[in-house]
Amino acid sequence: xxxxxxxxxxxxxxxxxxxxxxxxxxxxxxxxxxxxxxxxxxxxxxxxxxxxxxxxxxxxxxxxxxxxxxxxxxxxxxxxxxxxxxxxxxxxxxxxxxxxxxxxxxxxxxxxxxxxxxxxxxxxxxxxxxxxxxxxxxxxxxxxxxxxxxxxxxxxxxxxxxxxxxxxxxxxxxxxxxxxxxxxxxxxxxxxxxxxxxxxxxxxxxxxxxxxxxxxxxxxxxxxxxxxxxxxxxxxxxxxxxxxxxxxxxxxxxxxxxxxxxxxxxxxxxxxxxxxxxxxxxxxxxxxxxxxxxxxxxxxxxxxxxxxxxxxxxxxxxxxxxxxx
Amino acid sequence: xxxxxxxxxxxxxxxxxxxxxxxxxxxxxxxxxxxxxxxxxxxxxxxxxxxxxxxxxxxxxxxxxxxxxxxxxxxxxxxxxxxxxxxxxxxxxxxxxxxxxxxxxxxxxxxxxxxxxxxxxxxxxxxxxxxxxxxxxxxxxxxxxxxxxxxxxxxxxxxxxxxxxxxxxxxxxxxxxxxxxxxxxxxxxxxxxxxxxxxxxxxxxxxxxxxxxxxxxxxxxxxxxxxxxxxxxxxxxxxxxxxxxxxxxxxxxxxxxxxxxxxxxxxxxxxxxxxxxxxxxxxxxxxxxxxxxxxxxxxxxxxxxxxxxxxxxxxxxxxxxxxxxxxxxxxxxxxxxxxxxxxxxxxxxxxx
Numbered sequence: 001x002x003x004x005x006x007x008x009x010x011x012x013x014x015x016x017x018x019x020x021x022x023x024x025x026x027x028x029x030x031x032x033x034x035x036x037x038x039x040x041x042x043x044x045x046x047x048x049x050x051x052x053x054x055x056x057x058x059x060x061x062x063x064x065x066x067x068x069x070x071x072x073x074x075x076x077x078x079x080x081x082x083x084x085x086x087x088x089x090x091x092x093x094x095x096x097x098x099x100x101x102x103x104x105x106x107x108x109x110x111x112x113x114x115x116x117x118x119x120x121x122x123x124x125x126x127x128x129x130x131x132x133x134x135x136x137x138x139x140x141x142x143x144x145x146x147x148x149x150x151x152x153x154x155x156x157x158x159x160x161x162x163x164x165x166x167x168x169x170x171x172x173x174x175x176x177x178x179x180x181x182x183x184x185x186x187x188x189x190x191x192x193x194x195x196x197x198x199x200x201x202x203x204x205x206x207x208x209x210x211x212x213x214x215x216x217x218x219x220x221x222x223x224x225x226x227x228x229x230x231x232x233x234x235x236x237x238x239x240x241x242x243x244x245x246x247x248x249x250x251x252x253x254x255x256x257x258x259x260x261x262x263x264x265x266x267x268x269x270x271x272x273x274x275x276x277x278x279x280x281x282x283x284x285x286x287x288x289x290x291x292x293x294x295x296x297x298x299x300x301x302x303x304x305x306x307x308x309x310x311x312x313x314x315x316x317x318x319x320x321x322x323x324x325x
Numbered sequence: 326x327x328x329x330x331x332x333x334x335x336x337x338x339x340x341x342x343x344x345x346x347x348x349x350x351x352x353x354x355x356x357x358x359x360x361x362x363x364x365x366x367x368x369x370x371x372x373x374x375x376x377x378x379x380x381x382x383x384x385x386x387x388x389x390x391x392x393x394x395x396x397x398x399x400x401x402x403x404x405x406x407x408x409x410x411x412x413x414x415x416x417x418x419x420x421x422x423x424x425x426x427x428x429x430x431x432x433x434x435x436x437x438x439x440x441x442x443x444x445x446x447x448x449x450x451x452x453x454x455x456x457x458x459x460x461x462x463x464x465x466x467x468x469x470x471x472x473x474x475x476x477x478x479x480x481x482x483x484x485x486x487x488x489x490x491x492x493x494x495x496x497x498x499x500x501x502x503x504x505x506x507x508x509x510x511x512x513x514x515x516x517x518x519x520x521x522x523x524x525x526x527x528x529x530x531x532x533x534x535x536x537x538x539x540x541x542x543x544x545x546x547x548x549x550x551x552x553x554x555x556x557x558x559x560x561x562x563x564x565x566x567x568x569x570x571x572x573x574x575x576x577x578x579x580x581x582x583x584x585x586x587x588x589x590x591x592x593x594x595x596x597x598x599x600x601x602x603x604x605x606x607x608x609x610x611x612x613x614x615x616x617x618x619x620x621x622x623x624x625x626x627x628x629x630x631x632x633x634x635x636x637x638x639x640x641x642x643x644x645x646x647x648x649x650x651x652x653x654x655x656x657x658x659x660x661x662x663x664x665x666x667x668x669x670x671x672x673x674x675x676x677x
Contacts, residue, residue, distance in 0.1 A: 081586025
């Protein structure tokens, strides 16, 4: 009898849709609101005191809040290329320090005009622009760099606010998927596909970029490529991103996801034991192995989500985006 | 008969009698899809995105090439495939199977010249890595009748322009079937756009500045003297490199980009290109975007749509297909034309 119940449960799961009200109420709306609030607080702090010691705690809080929402790479965050303007990383050409140096060298008055500043290269804006200024060796709260810090914080507040405003409408667009006048989601299934793609893309970004870039190759590890290493956020970003992705997975699923839960737990345990906030250890064999193990655990998270959420809803990653030609 | 003389005779031949696309309900487009049950199918579609015919395929293909007059399509195996299927779209049957000669494989696109009597296919000479165009005689049961150099490495899409000039996107990436799709020459790759005669004479070749040598030129479209080429960036990302170029014979190419944040959002990848009237479009399934430019290369608009890739000119403007089963008219916004439980594959192929 027990096995029959299990079989019925599996059948129900295979025709499931993502629990959209749950996803919106318990995951997306709080994450977007949190980011908007933290960005506004960051701007407020910077206006009062633009020195690095004063701004850094608010910078961390806002960056933490961004990691709660950064995987929602569809709709409002995707619009106008906002995701990269908020967090321009990886920066393989060193565009961020170059763009900042140019602004500073010119004492470019663009910092005093929020509308104009929104058109500045994304490399100079967002959290990585701020990080370079707040943690740069040469940072002093001189007049111009101070105005630049305030301008970046104001720009973050503006984008986070626009995203929150846009989400009010966009939630309705998701909810009305398949309706006659809905030209964004032609069927409810497209909402499932969008959420699932965001979920897996988020895990893969952490595996391939946040962990993969500093790992480099065995012969050539690249510790200086760790994300946000100046502010020592590399591991923190991994953990916070995985936390947000676990929340999304839980909200999406309408059945227990024990394999995914176990895989997340294992990844969090490995991260907690790592004791290497900026993955500096990739340069020596022991340290490297530990980061590789974390990467492997994140790969297991991906596989478990693909099996439980993707398999449960009959979804796979983008047909064309995952396999170009 | 000498091969060259045979080819010359074919190229000079009269147009074909027999069945026409009207006998297959006059499709505007061909598109391959993965269906809900996991099977692969070639669809004939009308201008509004509705199914006219469906023909089961043995597996996932890449692009199809439509014969200019006869209701016949050539579907290529995914690269590095060594076979292509000629599909009779009137009867829904496979009429011929093309197999590459030893030491060659297909790259996934083809074009008809000589009024539809000769099929041209992009191929790899596996031993040397040089790009080739294979020539096949339709009247002779698609017999292999020759090959010419493509003018570069890794030819991807080939188009037949008026006068049977062949435009070839030589993507520049060397691959070897022993290594699947591994890219063997990223450090030294140098893509080009080549214009050739069917006899293999190089008429003109366009290369990009050295700083853009990682921009693999892969897909092309032509309309009224303008050739649009779409690129895929093989360097590090994010990078706001151009993904579209416009070329007119004898002039330098014009490279086209959207504003920085939009350009970055394309993720260095353009999957298809098409020209309809004054509008040139490229798609990025990775960025979930369609970018529109005018014929001078000025950016017009960005439309968001997940997994969008197929793009072709219809009678009333551009039409796009996506991996979610949507067919969309590309206007000042995306206007859904039809939707089905299937994933449209990379390309939407115009007929006629």
